[in-house]
Amino acid sequence: MYRKSRLVVLLVILSVWNRSTLHAQAVAERYAIIPYPTSLTPKPGQVILTPETGIVIPKSAALFRREADFLRTMLETEFGKPLAKAVKPTATQIIFQYDAGLTAPEGYRLTITPKTVNLTAKEPAGMFRAIQTLRQLMPVTLESRSNFPIQSLVVPAVQIEDQPAYAWRGMHLDVSRHFFSMAYLRKFIDLLALYKFNTFHLHLTDDQGWRIEIRKYPKLTEVGAWRTFNNQDSVVLERAKTNPDFALPSKHLIQKDGKTLYGGFYTQAEMKQLIAYAADRHIDIVPEIDMPGHLAAAIKAYPFLSCTGKEGWGKDFSVPICPCNETTYEFTQAVLDEIMALFPSRYVHLGADEVEKTTWAQSDACKVLMQREGLKDVNQLQSYFVHRMEKYVQSKGKKLLVWDDALEGGINASATVMYWRSWVKDAPVKAVKNGNPVVMTPVNTLYFDVLPNKNSLDNVYHFNPIPAGLTASEATAIQGAQANIWTEYIPSENRVDYMAMPRMTALAEAIWTKENRYDDYLQRLKSHYARLDALNVHYRLPDLSGFTEENVYVDKALFTVQKPANHLVIRYRTDGLQPDSTSTVLPEALPIMKPTTLTFAAFTPGGLKGDTYTARFRQQALAEPVTARTTQPGWQVHYYAGSFKNSKGMASATVTDSLTTRAIQVPAQATAPSFGLRFWGYLAIPETGVYSFFLTCDDGGVLRIANREVVDNDGQHGPIEKSGQVALKAGLHPVELDFIEGGGGYTLKLTYSKGNEEPREVPSNWLRH
Numbered sequence: 121m122y123r124k125s126r127l128v129v130l131l132v133i134l135s136v137w138n139r140s141t142l143h144a145q146a147v148a149e150r151y152a153i154i155p156y157p158t159s160l161t162p163k164p165g166q167v168i169l170t171p172e173t174g175i176v177i178p179k180s181a182a183l184f185r186r187e188a189d190f191l192r193t194m195l196e197t198e199f200g201k202p203l204a205k206a207v208k209p210t211a212t213q214i215i216f217q218y219d220a221g222l223t224a225p226e227g228y229r230l231t232i233t234p235k236t237v238n239l240t241a242k243e244p245a246g247m248f249r250a251i252q253t254l255r256q257l258m259p260v261t262l263e264s265r266s267n268f269p270i271q272s273l274v275v276p277a278v279q280i281e282d283q284p285a286y287a288w289r290g291m292h293l294d295v296s297r298h299f300f301s302m303a304y305l306r307k308f309i310d311l312l313a314l315y316k317f318n319t320f321h322l323h324l325t326d327d328q329g330w331r332i333e334i335r336k337y338p339k340l341t342e343v344g345a346w347r348t349f350n351n352q353d354s355v356v357l358e359r360a361k362t363n364p365d366f367a368l369p370s371k372h373l374i375q376k377d378g379k380t381l382y383g384g385f386y387t388q389a390e391m392k393q394l395i396a397y398a399a400d401r402h403i404d405i406v407p408e409i410d411m412p413g414h415l416a417a418a419i420k421a422y423p424f425l426s427c428t429g430k431e432g433w434g435k436d437f438s439v440p441i442c443p444c445n446e447t448t449y450e451f452t453q454a455v456l457d458e459i460m461a462l463f464p465s466r467y468v469h470l471g472a473d474e475v476e477k478t479t480w481a482q483s484d485a486c487k488v489l490m491q492r493e494g495l496k497d498v499n500q501l502q503s504y505f506v507h508r509m510e511k512y513v514q515s516k517g518k519k520l521l522v523w524d525d526a527l528e529g530g531i532n533a534s535a536t537v538m539y540w541r542s543w544v545k546d547a548p549v550k551a552v553k554n555g556n557p558v559v560m561t562p563v564n565t566l567y568f569d570v571l572p573n574k575n576s577l578d579n580v581y582h583f584n585p586i587p588a589g590l591t592a593s594e595a596t597a598i599q600g601a602q603a604n605i606w607t608e609y610i611p612s613e614n615r616v617d618y619m620a621m622p623r624m625t626a627l628a629e630a631i632w633t634k635e636n637r638y639d640d641y642l643q644r645l646k647s648h649y650a651r652l653d654a655l656n657v658h659y660r661l662p663d664l665s666g667f668t669e670e671n672v673y674v675d676k677a678l679f680t681v682q683k684p685a686n687h688l689v690i691r692y693r694t695d696g697l698q699p700d701s702t703s704t705v706l707p708e709a710l711p712i713m714k715p716t717t718l719t720f721a722a723f724t725p726g727g728l729k730g731d732t733y734t735a736r737f738r739q740q741a742l743a744e745p746v747t748a749r750t751t752q753p754g755w756q757v758h759y760y761a762g763s764f765k766n767s768k769g770m771a772s773a774t775v776t777d778s779l780t781t782r783a784i785q786v787p788a789q790a791t792a793p794s795f796g797l798r799f800w801g802y803l804a805i806p807e808t809g810v811y812s813f814f815l816t817c818d819d820g821g822v823l824r825i826a827n828r829e830v831v832d833n834d835g836q837h838g839p840i841e842k843s844g845q846v847a848l849k850a851g852l853h854p855v856e857l858d859f860i861e862g863g864g865g866y867t868l869k870l871t872y873s874k875g876n877e878e879p880r881e882v883p884s885n886w887l888r889h
Contacts, residue, residue, distance in 0.1 A: 293323065
């Protein structure tokens, strides 16, 4: 009887939990808003918008007419006809309202009942954000832009009060390394608007190309905007053989003097139109003219700009412009004059990162300047340049933005700092304590040119812009965050889409909502894939899971893959070639009875292809355990301070420190910017079977168990997971885990699974030595 009552209680708990889960999923589907509002109260019913719906703008809300026109145009495009000019008493209404009591910048209220849509804000930016929320509540057919007008749009009733957590919510795009059309920049801005970003950081110049017309110096675009194929182009052209997203767009190729040149630039007239387009969507375009480094394209056009009178390459970076000649300042100030006249943004980004200072140290002019100004070293010479440029920018009523490299040698408190160098952990704290406002853009999380993987959304969503070490008062200096897309290996618009989406949505919620609603976010994101399809966004499909890359079997195996969405179709090949839309459909369980290599990918009904995965199978006997008289808890670790290209480099290195650890993680003793770790000991395997191991490293690592290489994730790279299997009998098995850190990542994670279990952390009681 007691057991029966316990079973009844358990069934009731499971039933309540199941209903709660289904309710949460239903709410997420009904209100699939990203970023999630500060406050959302579901309401019963819905409103039906039709061509008869009236848009009402009282005199008190006249400042919202531009936003009302945006909404009207959006609806009229879908209805295929103008909205009714006269509002019938029986018709639904969209009412714009002004409320001076809304004090939060960009804050708004949205109230939807079966008869009205009330949009309330204090400022136009807040009203525009309200319209984007309304847009996301509308059916995806709104985005279809089809030739068949729709008759109505059904929107669920709701009460929303909303405001952003952070003032700076940005995305960056590098148009120098690879060039993108004005049409694509407008599409990119539309995505920023949809997800409530307010800043578009446009990286206009670099070594590989100068992309903005400067009328006083026409050779900047005549010469600096074009190049023959460089080493980065060679890489993407090779990748294009198996992935068309890496092909260089033919529209950006020209023939000149018998050579194929790649490039392009924006005229000031074109850029002015783009700035206005962004302003209509309440997005500020922040221009970056990187200096004094990263200016090879400018020096190619005007060689007098360098201390040597020519372009070139130093130990690490390109030869910079010379801060010791007055002709340099005549050039930079003239360029900035045209940039500041063109861009209404209050910010000008000067870059000031990765400066190769060798030519400065060798320059007689610089030696004279440093002695005259009392500068101790070339780092202070860079600060001299930055200070002088900031003073000029401020004289034009603008604010200076720089990367955190500029902290070396000292900067004024009036400059805003963008923190990107994750390995310099104290840089944002130093900047804040120096009085600088800070925007967070750390490379280890928010560099979207780093390949995405199954952990990317989780990492971006849970990014906290506030670094450790700040008081609550000091934390107010953190303006917000942005993600950066550097395009050395991103040559096409489709590839930008792939690298940005859906990570951009995770960042949008992290810096608008602040509240952790990750599981709910993943449910809402499913609805956004259809919206992105309609907007022709070449996003990255959700990851396939439930398998490893390197697989073993004792007698035979069944290969299964977990799909993240039912509408996806997985197709595979066994000849090593890329699967396409005509390849064989993968069954729920594929028998494996001989060594095989599978390549497989998911496809949407619309033809969008996901990542191609490879799974290799080989037969392997169960490894016999070893005998050890006594063992102690944990693994032993050797720590090597130094830089290593791969884990093999530790073999000839001197041990810096030795310790014992009971957790698979980077120990606190590893304080060098670059280092290596060698873990070794035993794994206490509880039962016989085939085990899967998943090793995530930034930078590289190799896992060996029972003297067998299980996972090879070696080399210098971002946080990437690699996986493999090993057949083990129960008992102790020798294990080695090598890990290298090149600077900035510090990511080391090892999980395991057996059978169809979800991966989990390796238990600490398995670690012995």
